[in-house]
């Protein structure tokens with residue numbers, strides 16, 4: 080594995096810290112560490128910064144002048160893509176899907192949406208359930224028709240090129256853990272459009288690091304999520320020239336903590352947000368990391384991580400908290 084072979088635009092503040100979470104770990108009875116990918120930089124940081132480094136590298140190689148992407152209304156991916164475009168003189172065309180159905184003023188106007196507007200992205204909103212792949216293509220056709228050169232980034236930046244960002248994160252975690260003399264038993268991450276989870280699995284597999292990754296699902300059921308992650312992890316190791324490195328048993332998702340659905344917050348998510356904030360001062364987000372922490376808390380209580388050293392990957396998203404005040408404010 081040699082990532083310098085891939086075109087890359089440096090956007091991230093790396094390496095992000097790998098730190099202990101002593102008080103939260105004590106509350107859960109486990110040796111808990113956190114990988115601070117909320118600190119990657121790029122309009123507030125988060126997991127998309129790493130993916131966008133490789134996606135932008137590819138976009139420039141293809142001579143693009145406009146980034147086109149999509150996400151839910153409060154998408155962190157969209158915010159970070161808009162920032163990447165702004166910082167490199169590219170136009171940015173966004174399609175936002177009303178995936179949760181919420182019309183609350185903070186949801187549609189604050190948090191990530193406010194930042195998308197501030198960053199100068201052009202965006203339009205479509206109803207939940209719209210074929211977003213077709214919308215991306217339609218927008219690319221429009222950009223071409225007016226003489227532009229679009230570069231289409233799939234939702235979440237999750238293709239094999241974007242997943243290279245998490246191959247690099249896997250390498251970074253292993254290097255840091257070795258420097259700390261920290262034998263890591265498990266990495267826990269939110270898993271949605273699959274690029275983060277797939278990149279980690281691919282990177283760890285190619286290194287032969289033998290650290291299991293547990294993805295806590297935020298949308299799809301377990302079988303579908305694992306299928307998506309495995310497919311993308313395989314595409315990623317093909318790109319790395321090691322097509323046989325990933326085995327199906329390396330991909331594990333627990334999708335029991337999605338609750339009512341994608342982007343819908345329940346009491347256990349609010350409790351997870353509060354616990355992380357009030358023990359170690361960590362700000363999680365309501366859609367991804369809050370749900371992943373909800374799962375981690377529940378599984379720790381079931382004894383699932385007994386005697387383990389667990390690294391929780393903080394994939395960012397706290398900017399989305401401001402889009403959810405009406406849902407979580409009363410619970411605080």
Ligand SMILES: Cc1ncc(COP(=O)(O)O)c(C=O)c1O
Pocket residue numbers: 125126154155156235237269270271272273274275276364367368394395396
């Ligand atoms: C804050 C945050 N965490 C986790 C994820 C999930 O990552 P992935 O889409 O790569 O599965 C996302 C995706 O948008 C996100 O915004």
